[in-house]
Amino acid sequence: QVQLVESGGGLVQAGGSLRLSCAASGRTFSSYAMGWFRQAPGKERLFVAAITWSGGSTVYADSVKGRFTISRDNAKNTVFLQMNSLKPEDTFVYYCAARRLGVSVVAGTYDYWGQGTQVTVSS
DSSP states (O other), rough: OEEEEOOOOOEETTTOOOOEEEEETTTTTTGGGGEEEEEEEOOOOEEEEEOOTSOOEEETTTTTTTEEEEEGGGTEEEEEEEOOOOOOGEEEEEEEETTTTTTOOOOGGGGGOOOOOOEEEEE
């Protein structure tokens, strides 16, 4: 079992930055690939970024490439999403997720999810 708790969301002006954190419980965190997704009310959950268990490889959605950076600290059981140059269209609830079998861009293939953190970007 892996429990995930996101933090770091909030309200920011366009062009600003936020850093999301996702703290994981369990001694097996380092064996999981981790992903970030985002979702608007009533909409599907969209892939944002993912990172392999070692942190050696990352994948990004085209919409965030060059602006967002995913990273992880396995010693602290935490994955991060640094979000720069934020735009109003980045306003979503952001979720972190854990996947045993490597990175994926498909939300339905992840094994564990956090409760989400709201990010609101004002224009």
